[in-house]
Amino acid sequence: MFTGIVQAVGEVAGREPRKAGLRLTIARVPFLDRVRDGDSVSLAGVCTTVVARGDATFDVDVVEATLERTTVGSWRVGDPVNLEPALRAGDPLGGHMVQGHIDGVGTVAAARWKGGSGVLEIGLPDGLEEVTVPQGSLAVDGVSLTVNRLSGTIARFAIIPYTWTHTTLGRLVSGASVNLEADLIGKHVARALRPHAPPAES
Template sequence: MFTGIIEEKGEVVAIERTGGGALLSVRGPLVTSDARHGDSIAVNGVCLTVVTAERDVFTVDVIRESLDRSSLGTLTEGSAVNLERSVRADQRLGGHIVQGHVDGTATLLSREPGESWDDVRFSLPRPLARYVAEKGSIAIDGISLTVTTVDDESFGVSLIPTTLKLTTLGDRQVGDVVNIEVDVIAKYVERLVARQ
């Protein structure tokens, strides 16, 4: 489990295609500092398992499902990525419950810079629209954000200076594709109610 509070921006240093998947090597000195084989690190919001961790680079296997459902398949050497280690039981939950199980992708539709923040709007895949609520939580490329507006086809968020500076969303442009994970609680509530 993750919180959606990004610990650092990393950099993809190598991608090795393996059958239907890939072996991804990522530079991230902070998240690699205590990483061991089997640990979970979210890369742009996708929970991945550490294969190796040496110096400031860790490697992860990315299966076909993750490549198909997320934007990880579009990464190239040199791509910046958001990184977060899994949360420990004794840590504060600063964002919201993020599983690292990406529900799909969205496209950045518009960006309106403000004095201190940017208002951005993303497409919303129709099957996920029912899980997104104004003032609810959503994870975009692993970043815990509050939904400011929503309709059946798009949603908006505001990006504070810290988010703009310390995550990849500061550099995203109109047309860029991002990973989204909707609130897991909404999905469970829907399933429970449907069984009644």
């Protein structure tokens, strides 16, 4: 479990294709001293498991199912990546409950700095707008954000300067792909209500 409060922007230091997927080496990890083999770490919103730790890096394995559902397969050596260690009992829940289970990949429709804050507009993949609400939460590349406005399948966010500069969000450009995870509670409520929805008119 994570909170969507990014602790650092790391870097992809190694990328090794494997029969079952991909092994990534992650560098520039300021919380490396608390990372152990078997620990969960969020990489751009994707929950991964540490399989090895070096003096200044850690490795994770990514399976085909994750590569198909996220942006991880497009990462290259040198790419920046948002990092967050797993939540510990007693840690502050500064964002919202994030599982690290990506619901889909969105496309950046606009990313700009305006009037002292960042403005981000993201096209949602099919179905995600049904569990996305204005003033609700959405994790974008692992960052807990509040939906400022929802117009059809376009979600708009107003982002404070700290988040804009201390995560990868400030580096996004139109057309970029981002990992999206909808609010956990909203997804379960929507699923519970689905059988009780009135039939669609023919």
